[in-house]
Amino acid sequence: MTPEKRSAYWKANLWLLTILLIIWFVVSYGLGILLVEPLNNFSLGGYPLGFWFAQQGSIYIFLALIFVYAWQMNRLDKKFDVDET
């Protein structure tokens, strides 16, 4: 594997990580903690929205993030030909 290809693979990985971690931060710290009061003026399925993000929604989104990461990384591994045989 050439150093250029190695570094392109790593950059693509870091880019994916950054996007997913921004979402991770926004749903928990942003919507669940910092913006909880304004969001509580809205409701979702009977829950105040901010409260829902803090006690339900953030957990569902965490789950989605991990599976999206695993799926995207497997694609990257194949694309850069570094997947396990």
Add this chain to the structure above:
Amino acid sequence: MTALDFWTYGVVGATFLLYIGIAIWARASTTGEFYVAGKGVHPVANGMATAADWMSAASFISMAGLIAFNGYGASVFLMGWTGGYVLLALLLAPYLRKFGKFTVPEFIGDRYYSQAARIVAVICLILASITYVIGQMKGIGVAFSRFLETSYEMGLYIGMGIVFIYAVLGGMKGITYTQIAQYCVLILAYTIPAIFISLALTGIPIPQIGLGGNYAPGGGEISLLAKLDQVVTELGFKQYTTQVMGSTLNMFAYTLSLMIGTAGLPHVIIRFFTVPKVKDARYSAGWALVFIALLYTTAPAVGAMARLNFTDTLMVQQTETTEQGLAAFEPQPYDELPPWFKNWEKTGLLAWQDLNDDGLVQYYNDTNEATVAEAEALGYAGSEVFHRSGDALNPGPDRDIMVLANPEIAQLPNWVIALVVAGGLAAALSTAAGLLLAISSAISHDLLKGVFAKGISEKNELMAGRIAMAGAIVVAGFLGLNPPGFAAGTVAIAFGLAASSIFPALMMGIFYKKMNNVGAVAGMLAGITVTLLYVFQHKGIFFIPGTAFLAPELGMGPDWFFGISPNAFGAVGAIVNFVVAFVVAKLTAPPPEHIQHLVEDVRVPRGSGEATSH
């Protein structure tokens, strides 16, 4: 023997036989099987085992109670203990699996080409794991003594015996397969009562949806959460859906500490060494969170509904009244309360003291001035519901009652109550076993084979691992019988240590190629020191009462650094670790060429199959 005793002995006995059966079937014969189950565990199976490993007696018994009494403020636990898996999956698990060794200190030692770093990591690991395991041992003793009417000590010995059989015999392989069985027991035990209660209160069988549903017993016109908010505020408590824990900044730091701490706890990390491939490590973290989320998204419903049921049983809200606040509630006569109240009084988790001698049980917030004024007008002399610790009466019920007494409060059949006991034991046993394995592998693999007896044969190392495991069980049991004064402050220590030392060292080892030995060791020591000093100065040096020089333990301490509670300080420790490590690494020589190659190799999945385990 009552019908309930019969069910409890039957269900607990059957689950124990199952665990022992699995242990005999899954004996470990090599060090690879003992430390990492031969790296042959399917990612879904590993996810399930990780979930059982992670969810301790605290998650099973205490968390819903924490939510019940802290409302929105308890979101820090829900988000903190699940969000850590995102960090684990994205930042650590796949790379550590690629590295392909047996223990966490081994990675730190190799990556930082330093025995000192490895030993510091071993110390952090043992401290964090031992403090954690004491809590599990106590949980086992308490569950036995309360439900099976044995003594606390006898319960502890039985628990130690069971763990001894399957952990010493089977190592990681035996532990993994028993944890899968334990997960099934604990999740059934948690969700079945929740489904019944959600049905009773909202008519919706799925608790996650039921919590947003309408309160059925009141005619279904008001949502359950709105009803709960109304009931608790009228009784003088803080509004359920908005009460915060400390300040917004404290909630922020607390959540961050728990997330980083979760990702840095060694007994969880080593579970990802057991899957065959890097790809499996990524998916396995997702599956772990699926199985954890089943319980964690149910817990808010259990907490809220149990709080409402509990409050409603004691203080019945009058429908045809124009009164507001406390006067709109009618306290119930003690003699007419349902049997669960008196059953739980025997355990001390609940207590009643008739302060105004009227035979009625008043329950409200008697630290709220406005409510106290209303109470005095009604002739109440204070809230009369307590719990005991030793001989002392403390205000309010013990929060653990929210899960333990929940099936009785909701009048569920005996087999459900028996299942809850088996579930609590499964949660405590599975976590204890995982922690004990992390401790024994750190001793036999990192200290013995890594430092003191490098030439040890595999057969002897396996024997050493078993002896270390047996030793760890004895030590944990001893500490469970004689809990040191610091047992109460252990959560802060376990998470604080993991967050401030292990997580940053691992993350920088993977993501910052130029991080060197001196930087990593300096960072770990600085992170731990800052965290421990802060915890000790607020909770006492080594938690010895009276040595805390910045006092208040409860409520918002005036001396808290920006209002951050000691339990939430791991996040600050982690930041200190990152900064110190970075600055020191910049000022000292970069790591040698072969280490930088090692890091590059860890970042790429290919070749993990061939990784040797030496």
